[in-house]
Every structure is written in C-alpha cells, then in structure tokens.
Amino acid sequence: MGLDIRLPIGFLFAIFGGLLIAYGALSDPAIYQRSLGININLEWGIVMLVFGAIMLLLGRRGTKI
Amino acid sequence: MLRTIDWTIMIVYFVFVLGIGAVLKRYVKTSTDFFLAGRSIPAWVAGLAFLSANLGAQEVIGMGASGAKYGIATSHFYWIGAIPAMVFVGVFMMPFYYGSRARSVPEYLRLRFDEKTRGLNAVSFAVMTLFSSGISMYAMAKLIQILHIFDSPFARMGLPPSWIFHFSLVISAVVVLGYILLGGLTSAIYNEVVQFFLIVAGFLPLVWLGLKNVGGWTGLKATLDPSYTHSWLGMQSAHTNRLGVEWFGLTMGLGFVLSFGYWCTDFLVIQRAMAANSMNSARCTPLIAAFPKMLFPFLVILPGLIAIALPSQNLTGLAGIHGSAPTQGMGLIPAKLDAAGQPIRDRDGAVLLDYDLATPNMLLHYFPTGILGLGLTALLASFMSGMAGNVTAFNTVWTYDIYQSYINKTASDEHYLWMGRMATIFGIALSVAAAYMATRFNNIMDMLQLVFAFVNAPLFATFLLGMFWKRTTGHGAFTGLLSGTVAAALHHGLTLPQGGIPGVKGGWLAVMHVYPSEMAQNFWTAIYAWTTCFLVTIIVSLLTRAHEEKELVGLVYSLTERPTQHGLRWYQRPVVLAVVMLAATALLNIVFR
Numbered sequence: 191m192g193l194d195i196r197l198p199i200g201f202l203f204a205i206f207g208g209l210l211i212a213y214g215a216l217s218d219p220a221i222y223q224r225s226l227g228i229n230i231n232l233e234w235g236i237v238m239l240v241f242g243a244i245m246l247l248l249g250r251r252g253t254k255i
Numbered sequence: 256m257l258r259t260i261d262w263t264i265m266i267v268y269f270v271f272v273l274g275i276g277a278v279l280k281r282y283v284k285t286s287t288d289f290f291l292a293g294r295s296i297p298a299w300v301a302g303l304a305f306l307s308a309n310l311g312a313q314e315v316i317g318m319g320a321s322g323a324k325y326g327i328a329t330s331h332f333y334w335i336g337a338i339p340a341m342v343f344v345g346v347f348m349m350p351f352y353y354g355s356r357a358r359s360v361p362e363y364l365r366l367r368f369d370e371k372t373r374g375l376n377a378v379s380f381a382v383m384t385l386f387s388s389g390i391s392m393y394a395m396a397k398l399i400q401i402l403h404i405f406d407s408p409f410a411r412m413g414l415p416p417s418w419i420f421h422f423s424l425v426i427s428a429v430v431v432l433g434y435i436l437l438g439g440l441t442s443a444i445y446n447e448v449v450q451f452f453l454i455v456a457g458f459l460p461l462v463w464l465g466l467k468n469v470g471g472w473t474g475l476k477a478t479l480d481p482s483y484t485h486s487w488l489g490m491q492s493a494h495t496n497r498l499g500v501e502w503f504g505l506t507m508g509l510g511f512v513l514s515f516g517y518w519c520t521d522f523l524v525i526q527r528a529m530a531a532n533s534m535n536s537a538r539c540t541p542l543i544a545a546f547p548k549m550l551f552p553f554l555v556i557l558p559g560l561i562a563i564a565l566p567s568q569n570l571t572g573l574a575g576i577h578g579s580a581p582t583q584g585m586g587l588i589p590a591k592l593d594a595a596g597q598p599i600r601d602r603d604g605a606v607l608l609d610y611d612l613a614t615p616n617m618l619l620h621y622f623p624t625g626i627l628g629l630g631l632t633a634l635l636a637s638f639m640s641g642m643a644g645n646v647t648a649f650n651t652v653w654t655y656d657i658y659q660s661y662i663n664k665t666a667s668d669e670h671y672l673w674m675g676r677m678a679t680i681f682g683i684a685l686s687v688a689a690a691y692m693a694t695r696f697n698n699i700m701d702m703l704q705l706v707f708a709f710v711n712a713p714l715f716a717t718f719l720l721g722m723f724w725k726r727t728t729g730h731g732a733f734t735g736l737l738s739g740t741v742a743a744a745l746h747h748g749l750t751l752p753q754g755g756i757p758g759v760k761g762g763w764l765a766v767m768h769v770y771p772s773e774m775a776q777n778f779w780t781a782i783y784a785w786t787t788c789f790l791v792t793i794i795v796s797l798l799t800r801a802h803e804e805k806e807l808v809g810l811v812y813s814l815t816e817r818p819t820q821h822g823l824r825w826y827q828r829p830v831v832l833a834v835v836m837l838a839a840t841a842l843l844n845i846v847f848r
Binding site for chain 1 (some may be wrong): 256260263264267268274275279281282300435445448449452453456460464467468534620622624625626629667
C-alpha cells in the first residue's frame with residue numbers, strides 16, 4: 191500500500207532518539223536521581239536512534255519480510 | 256512538571272500521526288480501500304495492528320492495576336485468555352472469514368446463516384463499539400486530569416482547570432477523526448503499528464529501571480508474598496488464590512468462552528486480518544500477534560507488581576495525592592480517598608487502594624524529564640489506538656451491514672465511501688456523547704457493560720457450530736444467541752459475588768449462589784451462556800430445515816478446500832507458527848507456575 195510503514199516508524203524513532211540524546215547530554219545530572227543515577231535519556235535515546243536507523247534502512251531498501 | 260522537551264516529543268508524535276493519514280489519503284479511492292485497506296496489508300503489519308487495536312487504555316492501565324492487585328496471576332489473561340484463541344482463529348477460522356470474501360463479521364453471519372442473525376450481531380456490535388470508545392475517551396481525559404499534564408499550560412493561558420477534561424476529550428477525538436477520515440483503515444492500521452512500537456519504547460525502560468531497583472525477579476520474589484509471584488499457586492480452590500477463582504472456572508470461563516468469544520468473533524480485531532494481502536497472511540496475522548502478546552505481561556503487569564513491592568514511601572508529587580497529608584497507600588499506590596479526603600475503607604476496615612494509579616505513578620516515580628514525555632506519549636498512544644480500533648470497526652459495520660443492508664441497497668461505491676466518512680464523524684461524535692454520559696451516570700455505564708457481556712458471552716458457540724457443523728441453521732443460530740444472552744442475564748440475576756449487594760453486581764432476582772469473587776461470577780456467567788447457546792442452537796437446528804450444501808461452500812469446514820501450504824517457508828506456515836506459539840506459552844506457564 192503505497193507507503194512503507196517502516197519509513198514513518200524509522201523517522202519517528204530517529205527523531206525521538208536524537209531529541210533524547212541531545213537532552214540527555216545537556217541536562218543537569220541531578221534529575222537522574224529518580225532513574226537510579228542512570229542517564230536514561232541518553233541511554234534510551236541511543237537505543238531508539240539505532241532502532242529508527244535500522245527501520246529506515248530496511249524501509250529504503252524495501253526488504254520483504 | 257513537564258518541560259519543553261516533553262512537550263516537543265508529544266507534539267512530534269501528534270504531527271506524525273496526522274501526517275501518516277495525510278500521506279495515505281491519495282491511496283483511498285474505493286470503499287474497499289477505506290474499510291478494508293484494499294486488502295493489501297502485509298502479515299506482520301496486520302499482526303501488530305491486530306494486537307495494538309486491542310491494546311487500549313484498559314490494557315496498559317488496567318493490567319498494571321491487576322498486577323498490583325492479583326500479582327503475576329494476571330498473566331492468565333494473556334497465556335490462558337488470549338494465546339490459545341489467537342492460535343485457533345488463525346489456523347481454523349480465518350479460512351472462512353477471509354475465504355468467504357465477507358467484508359465484516361456480521362456479513363459472514365449473513366452468508367452462513369440469515370439476515371436476522373446478521374442484523375442482531377451488527378446492531379449490538381455497533382452500539383457496543385461506540386460505548387467502548389466513549390469509555391476509553393473518558394478514561395483518557397480523566398487520566399490526563401489526574402496526572403496534571405495540562406495544568407501548567409492552562410494556568411499560563413489563564414484558562415480554568417475544569418476545562419482540561421473537555422480539552423483532552425476534544426483533542427483526542429479530533430486527532431483520531433483526522434487520521435481515520437484521511438486514510439481510513441490503512442491509516443488506523445499504520446498508526447496502530449507505530450503505537451505498538453511506541454508503547455514498547457515507553458514501557459521497556461520503565462520495567463528495566465523498576466526491576467533493577469527491586470533486585471530483579473528474585474528481588475520481587477523475596478519482597479512479596481508467594482501468592483503474588485506464582486500464577487498457578489492455590490488454583491485448586493477459589494479461596495486459596497488472589498484471583499478468587501478455581502482452575503476450572505478460569506480455564507473454561509476465561510480461557511475458553513470469554514477469550515474465544517473475543518478473539519475469534521470480535522470484528523474489531525478480525526478486521527485487521529481481513530485487511531491482509533493474502534489468505535496465508537490473514538491466517539498468520541493472529542499468530543504473529545500472539546508472539547508479542549505472550550510477552551506483554553512483562554511490559555504491562557510487572558510495573559504493577561513493582562509498584563506494590565516498593566517500600567511505602569512519601570508519595571508527594573505523584574498522582575492521587577492532595578496536599579502533604581500522610582498517605583495510607585502501599586508502595587507507590589495511594590489509598591482511595593472520599594470527598595472529604597479521608598481514605599475509603601472496606602467492611603473489615605482495610606484501606607482500599609487506587610490500583611489504577613500503579614502504572615502512571617511508576618512513570619512519574621522513575622522517569623526524569625525527557626523520557627517522561629516519551630512515557631506519557633506512549634500512554635496517550637495506547638488510548639488512541641484503542642479508540643481508533645473501535646471507530647474503524649464501527650464505520651464498516653454501519654456502512655456495510657446496516658446502511659447498505661437496510662437503508663440504501665443500490666448506491667454507488669462512491670456513495671458508500673462517503674457514507675463511511677460520515678459514519679466516522681458521527682461515530683466519534685456519539686463516542687464523545689457516551690464519554691460525557693459516563694461522567695454523569697456511572698451506573699448506566701456499568702449496566703450497559705453488563706448487558707454487553709451478556710450479549711457477547713454466547714457468540715463463540717454460534718460461530719463454532721456455524722463453521723464446523725454444516726447442519727446448523729439460521730433459526731438455530733438466532734434462537735441460540737438470544738437464549739444464551741437470556742441465560743447469562745438469568746445466571747447473573749440469581750448469583751452474587753462474596754460481599755456484594757444485590758443490584759448491578761447480580762442477585763437482582765434472587766440469590767441462589769454466592770461466588771467467592773466477581774471474577775468467578777463473570778466466568779461462570781459466560782460458561783452458562785455458552786452452554787445454553789450451544790445446546791439450543793443444536794436442538795433448533797435439528798428441528799428446522801437445513802441449508803442447501805452448495806450454499807455453504809467456503810463457509811463450513813467440511814465443504815471447504817483446505818488452504819495449501821506448498822511453497823511456503825516453515826516460518827510462513829500457520830500450523831508451524833501455531834505449534835511454536837503454544838509450546839512457548841506452555842513454557843511460560845511452567846516457569847511462572
């Protein structure tokens with residue numbers, strides 16, 4: 191159906207990942223007390239960015255599953 | 256509480272949701288495109304949508320609440336109450352739904368039985384979907400209010416806080432309306448898939464942080480009573496487990512009647528499989544959905560368990576807390592408060608907990624700014640996917656099974672496409688009305704949900720007989736359904752859960768039996784309804800004239816060619832997938848017994 195669903199998912203996750211990484215890198219470490227001292231924004235941002243990139247790659251190539 | 260980054264994430268998501276609809280708009284040319292996504296959806300996309308359409312608010316918030324209340328036994332709603340039915344519908348029933356080219360579940364009933372059976376199913380289904388989507392909207396607007404999401408922007412703009420409820424309701428209605436009007440079912444399915452990934456992305460880090468904090472599963476086991484961490488412990492009697500139901504009622508009531516009745520007959524989910532691009536994809540749709548479904552307990556139930564396992568703490572800043580009064584909650588879960596701000600107690604004096612706040616409070620407790628925006632967006636996504644599922648099912652049943660069948664039979668395809676768009680608009684308008692009704696008349700909503708339960712309970716008996724016994728007749732199916740519903744109502748009217756007061760909880764005729772819990776009563780109501788429908792359908796069918804065999808080709812098992820599996824890889828074969836899913840589910844049951 192026209193649009194490969196992996197492209198919007200890839201874009202959305204890449205944008206979210208990028209936003210979280212940027213915020214995680216710049217934010218005051220004190221706010222991570224609640225997440226057990228882990229910079230969860232940075233770490234989860236990287237995971238989301240990687241997932242988004244994989245989706246974009248698969249969508250661009252049109253790999254069939 | 257929320258900062259620019261959180262708002263940015265939320266706004267980006269809304270732009271994407273509507274953007275997907277806008278991109279898909281140019282592919283919607285016929286009514287089949289609008290209502291059935293042109294039957295062009297690949298199996299994995301249909302599978303994730305199948306799962307996600309059902310993943311409404313009830314699931315994310317409700318399963319967290321049940322996790323806190325009942326413990327890991329809540330997983331029965333997945334491992335007993337979903338996977339076997341999903342496997343069954345994929346392997347055995349999809350060949351008839353998809354193969355008959357019916358455009359909806361009521362239409363299958365028309366082909367297999369007769370007009371009156373279709374009419375009964377179509378009308379009750381249409382009414383039910385509107386109310387469910389209304390209840391979903393109401394729950395979302397309430398949650399937004401409780402979590403104070405819009406408090407600060409409203410304060411800044413000088414708007415009264417009481418408008419937050421109306422604003423939340425209208426904005427969610429407008430967004431769902433927008434993307435369905437634009438792209439129809441394709442748009443709903445695509446957004447459901449996005450929502451699926453978003454819900455995983457929002458809740459996985461929550462579970463990870465929570466488990467890390469309590470020392471993993473072993474830590475949970477050490478802190479909590481064993482009744483929380485075993486799903487089959489004490490199941491031999493209803494009095495020795497947290498659910499308050501014994502193994503037979505659980506497996507027959509939940510695992511057979513209710514679960515098969517939902518997953519195998521509800522058009523809301525079946526529609527996703529009917530939109531698949533081939534017979535094999537349609538059969539694989541529920542089987543692919545079964546895999547994430549099996550793992551969802553870890554995502555939605557564990558937050559509840561963690562919330563109750565944490566040491567009771569100062570809940571200031573979390574939801575459900577007013578001022579700094581000491582709370583009498585447990586873990587992260589506050590006590591339910593009455594109008595005067597005092598905790599509500601049951602008859603034994605124990606404080607009632609507001610379990611529905613378990614998952615939202617977990618988000619507020621563990622997530623700092625940034626990922627909090629992601630978590631809340633995931634929560635909103637789950638509400639919208641549930642709502643959109645109802646709306647797309649409603650507009651299809653309305654247009655094909657009510658409008659085209661009874662009101663205007665001979666219009667052009669263009670006209671029905673237009674009607675579908677209109678149905679989307681008034682369907683959502685009626686859902687909003689239902690949401691407002693829920694705010695004012697709580698009792699009416701409880702009663703309606705009860706009536707829906709009576710109507711739904713016998714359904715699977717009708718489909719089972721219709722698909723696998725060619726002698727079943729239209730009169731048999733119709734009387735069976737009606738008598739099943741009556742049996743459900745009678746059983747409910749004659750029994751009561753422990754400690755209940757006769758009325759909406761049951762016993763409104765006389766109290767002949769008292770069940771140990773409301774859940775046990777519900778499961779047994781379903782069992783009685785199903786059995787009655789099954790027997791009455793058989794008896795009436797034998798007394799009435801059988802359908803001609805040639806009319807039933809493609810609709811009944813014994814008269815339909817089996818779908819071939821030649822040339823398919825092992826992982827594309829429904830039967831192989833089915834065996835893998837059932838084995839994995841059995842394994843999970845053994846591990847968490």
